[in-house]
Amino acid sequence: MKIDISQIAKLPTRFGEFLIQAFQEGEKEHLVIFREPFGETPVVRVHSECLTGDALGSMKCDCGEQLHYALKTIDREGGMVIYLRQEGRNIGLLNKVNAYALQDEGLDTVEANHQLGFSADERSYEMVEYVLNYFGIKKIKLLTNNPKKLESLEGIEIVERLPIIVAANPHNKEYLKTKKAKMGHLF
Numbered sequence: 001m002k003i004d005i006s007q008i009a010k011l012p013t014r015f016g017e018f019l020i021q022a023f024q025e026g027e028k029e030h031l032v033i034f035r036e037p038f039g040e041t042p043v044v045r046v047h048s049e050c051l052t053g054d055a056l057g058s059m060k061c062d063c064g065e066q067l068h069y070a071l072k073t074i075d076r077e078g079g080m081v082i083y084l085r086q087e088g089r090n091i092g093l094l095n096k097v098n099a100y101a102l103q104d105e106g107l108d109t110v111e112a113n114h115q116l117g118f119s120a121d122e123r124s125y126e127m128v129e130y131v132l133n134y135f136g137i138k139k140i141k142l143l144t145n146n147p148k149k150l151e152s153l154e155g156i157e158i159v160e161r162l163p164i165i166v167a168a169n170p171h172n173k174e175y176l177k178t179k180k181a182k183m184g185h186l187f
Helices: 051-055 063-077 093-104 109-115 126-134 147-152 173-183
Strands: 003-005 009-013 016-025 028-035 043-048 079-084 139-143 157-162
Touching (some): 016 126, 028 063, 028 126, 043 063, 051 063, 063 079, 093 109
Parallel strands (some): 043 079, 043 139, 139 157
Antiparallel strands (some): 003 016, 009 016, 016 028
């Protein structure tokens, strides 16, 4: 697949001063938010888009808090956030809102996805290896709680897994328990 790559631009945020670059893969436009120097083994967060958590501050998930944690860490240590356009574990915004409605009726996040005809997690991570190779990065410290991310990055050496610790709240407590129990997430 052909990948189009933007120029690098400055991105000042409330979390720090970063650089940003876009990678277009078909219809999806992914972002890399980074701070140099990378060092020999940079900290990397692979973050899938979550409009409700990242932009709207939803308390039903921990996505926005994980993104903020990652940006603060990257600001301190250098490295990058690879922001993949895979809304709702890659089921899309419409289906994600439908899954939210099913969760409101008592289903957990995995059951809701299954009810809609999807697996628990539809994401893929090929773009991550492309981005890391583009930047010449061969070894990383991966900022994640998701074991699927650890398993899926075959061409990259993961020297260390760095957990993302965010507090549960009354709206996401069961969601976090489900991610741990049914999806194997580490905390």
